[in-house]
Amino acid sequence: MPKFKQISDIIKIVKNLEQIRNAGIIAHVDHGKTTLTDSLLAAAGVLSPSVAGEALALDYLEEEQQRQMTIKAANISLFYERGEKGYVVNLVDTPGHVDFSGRVTRALRAIDGAVVVVDAVEEVMVQTETVTRQALEERVRPVVYINKIDRLVKELRLTPEQIQAKIGRIISDFNRLIDIYAEPQYRDIWKVSPASGTVAFGSAKDRWGFTAEIAQRHNLRFQDVLKTYESSEFDELKKKLPLHEAILNMIIDHMPPPHVAQKYRIPKIWHGDLDSEVGKAMVNCDENGPTVMCVTDVKVDPQAGIVATGRLFSGTLNGGDTVNLMNAKGEARVQQVCIYMGPYREIAGSLIAGNIPALLGLEAARSGETISSVKGVFPFELVKYVSEPVVTIAVEPKNSKDLPKLVDFLNKLSIEDPTLVTTVRPETGEYLIAGMGTLHLEIAQTWIQKAGLEIISSKPITIYRESIRGRAGPIEGKSPNKHNKIYLSVEPLEPEVIELIRKGTIFEGLDRKEMAKILREYGWDTNESRNVWVIDEHGCMLIDGTKGLQYLREVKEMIISGFTWTSDEGPLANEVLRGVKARLTDAQLHEDPVHRGPAQIMPATKYSLLASLLLADPTILEPIMKATVKVPIEYIGGVTKVLTSKRGRVVNIEQKEHLVYVIGELPASETFDLSEQMRSATSGRAFWGLEFGRWEIVPQSIQGQLIQDIRKRKGLSPTPPKAQDFME
Helix, strand or coil: CCCCCCHHHHHHHCCCHHHEEEEEEEECCCCCHHHHHHHHHHHCCCCCCCCCCCCCCCCCCHHHHHHCCCCCCEEEEEEEEECCEEEEEEEEECCCCHHHHHHHHHHHHHCCEEEEEEECCCCCCHHHHHHHHHHHHCCCEEEEEEECHHHHHHCCCCCHHHHHHHHHHHHHHHHHHHHHHCCHHHHCCCCCCCCCCCEEEEECCCCEEEEHHHHHHCCCCHHHHHHHHHCCCCHHHHHHCEHHHHHHHHHHHHCCCHHHHHHHHHHHHCCCCCCCHHHHHHHCCCCCCCCEEEEEEEEEECCCEEEEEEEEEECEEECCCEEEECCCCEEEECCEEEEEECCEEEECCEEECCCCCEEECCCCCCCCCEEECCCCCCCCCCCCCCCCCCEEEEEEECCHHHHHHHHHHHHHHHHHCCCCEEEEECCCCEEEEEECCHHHHHHHHHHHHHCCCCEEECCCEECCEEEECCCEEEEEEECCCCCCEEEEEEEECCHHHHHHHHHCCCCCCCCHHHHHHHHHCCCCCHHHHHCEEEECCCCEEEEECCCCCCCHHHHHHHHHHHHHHHHCCCCCCCCEECCEEEEEEEEECCCCHHHHCHHHHHHHHHHHHHHHHHCCCEEEEEEEEEEEEEEEHHHHHHHHHHHHHCCCEEEEEEEECCEEEEEEEEEHHHCCCHHHHHHHHHCCCCEEEEEEEEEEECCHHHHHHHHHHHHHHCCCCCCCCCHHHHCC
C-alpha cells in the first residue's frame, strides 16, 4: 500500500534517479483529471480518503473550486511503493480548458510521461488531440486512462460487448493521434493497448480502476463490473480495485525515469552542442555536472516574491547557490530550494538533476528562462504555445488612486501567465489585457477584483493582424533632419518559415549557423540566411542585404528598433504585423554621429518600412477558431445553421452512437454571442469547445469597414495613410 512519507524521506529517495518519475495528467476539459488526482493524493496520505474525488485538492484556488475547473498547473511529490521498492512521483495536474493551454505547454517541459484522461462517453475530443499533440512535440510519453466507465453502465446502459467496442474505438482513435503527431521512431513503441499495460479503465468519481494485468490477477471481466453496478455494490470495486494502484503502476512501469528520458528529450528541446560539457551532463542527467534548469512556471508569492519552478536537467541545486539567468542576462542567489506539495512549498535544501525544484530568490526569472551555474549556456528551445491571444479587453481603475496597484497587479498576472499579454494604449491611457478567449479574460478580471481593485472593463474585442500580399521597394525613408536615408524592401514571408518561428525552431537567441542551415532548406540564399538581424514572435524578419556600408555597425540597433516599432503598429489599423520579410538594401548615413542618432535613424526606418508596406498590397488578418460541437442528431441542422450564419463553415460531421460531432470553423469576432445562439438552436442540448486555428485574410467586402472601425476605436483618423505620406 502507498503511504505518506515526510519530506526528509522523499529527499532520500529522489537521490536515486531510477526511483523518480516526472508525470503529468492531461485531458480535455471535464474528463476527470483533478478527480483522478484526488485518489492519488488520498493513496499517498496527503488527502483524506473520505473526500477524495470531491475535494479537488490540486484545484487549490478559490476560483478553481467554484468553477470546478483547473486553471493553474499544480505540482505535488508522491511516495509510492511498487513491490519492495519505493518511488517518488513528481505529479503535475494541468488545465483542460483550451484558454489555459499555455499552462499545459509549460508543464510538459518539466515531465517525461503523461496520463491522458479520456471520458468513456465523450471519447477523444478536440482538446484531447491538442494536449496529446503538445506532449508528443515535447517527446513526453503518453499512457491512457479511460474514465467514467460507470456512465456507460448507469446512463447509457450498454452491454459488455458495446462497452468493449466503445473502448476499442477510443484506443484506436488515440493511436491514430500518435500516428499523426509522433515522430517516426516513437510511433510504434508509444502506441497504447490494454495488453501492454498502457491503458487503464475505471471511474475516478467512484475511485476504482484496473489495467489488464490487474484484471487478470483478479479474474475480472466487464460483465463483473456491470453486475456490480446493477446490484449497487460498486463500493466493493473501490476496495478490490483501488484506482491509485492502476494509475501509479502505469506511471512506474511505462514512464521512463529522468536519466533515461533525457537521453532522447534533450536533443529535441535543447539545440546547443550535445558534445559540450553541459550537453553531455544534461543528456546523462548528471548530478555532478554544471547546474542547468529550465523554468516552466512562475508564481508571485505575496511574502516570498518570485517562485520559479521547473525541471533540473543537470547538476545539483542548493540553497545559497549563485546562478546565471541566460535570458535575463544576470546573476542571482538561490535563497531556498523547495518541493511543491499542492499549494504548499516544503523546503528541500538541495535537489539533484531529474527533479522539479521550486526556487526562491530569482526575481528576474520568467517562464522559459534557462538557469545555469556556468555562463554562456545555450538557452532551451522556446516553449511553443498551440494558441495565440485573440481577444482583448480594456481595463481601468474606478478610482484613479488605484492606478499604481492595477499596474503592479497586471504585471504580476503577465509574469505568472505569459499567454496573458498586458499593454498600455498611450493615446487613451487604457490598459489592455489580451487572452486566449473570453474565459481567460474573465478569470483575469476576477483575480483583479479579488485583489481589492475595482475596475471598469470594456466588452471583449477581437485582435487582428496586418500583413502584405505583394512585394514593394526598396523605398527611401528620410530622417527628420534630412541627413540620413534608409532603403527597405518588403515581401511576404513563406508560410513554412512563419511556422518555424511559431514553433521556436528559428528565433532570436538560437544558433545562427543552425538557423541559416534551416533557412537554406526553404530556398533562402546563403547571404540572406546568414544576415538575419531580427525575428519577432509574430513572424516578421529584418534582413541585412547591404555590403560594405559605412557606419552601419553604429546604427544597426537603431534600425532594428525602428523595425520593431513599426512591426508593433502596422499602417492600416495600428495592429501587429505578421508574416513580413523586410530587407535593408541600402543606407546613406551622415558622417557626423550627432546627425545620425536614434531620433533620426529610427523614424527614417519607420517611414521607409511603412511606405513599402502600403505599396505591397496590405491586408488585415483575423483569427479563425476551430469549433467542435457534440449534439444529438436531431439538432445537427441547428448547429450548421449557426455556424454558416457567422461566416463559418462545416469541415466534418461524424456520428458516434447517439451523438453527432460537428467540426467547424468561424472567425473569432463572431463567437461572442455563440453561447446564446447555440443554446437557442439546439434547445440547450449542444456542447462545444473553441480552439485557435489560424490567421486568415478578412474578406474584401468587409475589410474597409473593419479598418475604419478599428481606427475609430483607437482614436485615429478614419482613413489609413498613403505611401506618399512617408516618402516626402
